[in-house]
Amino acid sequence: MNGAQKDSEGVRRKGRCLCGAVQFTAVPAAEAGVCHCRMCQRWTAGPFFAVDCGDSVVFDSDDDYDLYRSSEWGERGFCRKCGTPLLWKLHGKNQCSVSLTAFDEIDDMRFTTEIFIDEKPDCYAFSNETKKMTGAEVFAMFAGGQDS
Numbered sequence: 001m002n003g004a005q006k007d008s009e010g011v012r013r014k015g016r017c018l019c020g021a022v023q024f025t026a027v028p029a030a031e032a033g034v035c036h037c038r039m040c041q042r043w044t045a046g047p048f049f050a051v052d053c054g055d056s057v058v059f060d061s062d063d064d065y066d067l068y069r070s071s072e073w074g075e076r077g078f079c080r081k082c083g084t085p086l087l088w089k090l091h092g093k094n095q096c097s098v099s100l101t102a103f104d105e106i107d108d109m110r111f112t113t114e115i116f117i118d119e120k121p122d123c124y125a126f127s128n129e130t131k132k133m134t135g136a137e138v139f140a141m142f143a144g145g146q147d148s
Contacts, residue, residue: 010027011027011028012025012026012027012056013025013026013027013028013103013104013105014103014104015086015098015099015102015103015104016102016104017064017078017079017081017082017084017086017102018079018082018083018084019079019081019082019084021063021064021079021080021081021082022059022061022062022064022065022079022081022084022086023059023060023061024057024058024059024060024086024102025057025058025060026053026056026057026058026096026098026103027053027054027056028051028052028053028098028100028103028109029051029052029053030108030109030110031051031109031110031111031112031113032049032050032051032100032106032109032110032111032112032113033049033050033051033111033112033113033114033115033130034047034048034049034050034111034113034114034115034126034130035047035048035050035088035097035114035115035116036114036115036116036117036119036120036121037115037116037119037135038119039070039071039074040088040116041119041121043070043076043085044085047114047120048085048088048099049099049100049101049111050087050088050097050098050099050100051097051098051100051103051109052096052097053087053096053097053098054095054096055094055095055096056096057087057094057096057098064079064080064081065077065078065079065080065086066078066079066080067089069091071091072091073090073091073142074088074089074090074091075088075089075090075091076088077089077096084099084102085099086098086099086102087099087102090142111126111128111130112128112130112131113130113131113132113133114126114130114131114132114133115132115133115135115138116133116134116135116138117132117133117134118134118135118136119135
């Protein structure tokens, strides 16, 4: 697989921002999802396509990488040079959901989940069969410590 290497965690893939100033590797899950919350909509000018990478994100250099604390529970990582949204993470934890499209290769990943479906505008809909969760269901899941 071009742009990826196998390690003990799984397939480590390369990714980067638009301008290339921030480059990283991570081990993404095989399933990706979309967040429809209003913050993600404003941040990405649409839904945020993301994949869980746990604590596997390693930056080649974080000189142009920055974090913005967008709420009491979450932070958003981005490139300071080009503004590319790169990841969302729980504040104070190294648990990351990385932008799906920041990875060099994504064709083998499956789109399976939509969260904050209650905040999705009516002007679009995906045809994929997905698990859909409201904001309340997402918060309940995190409060309960569940993974899915």
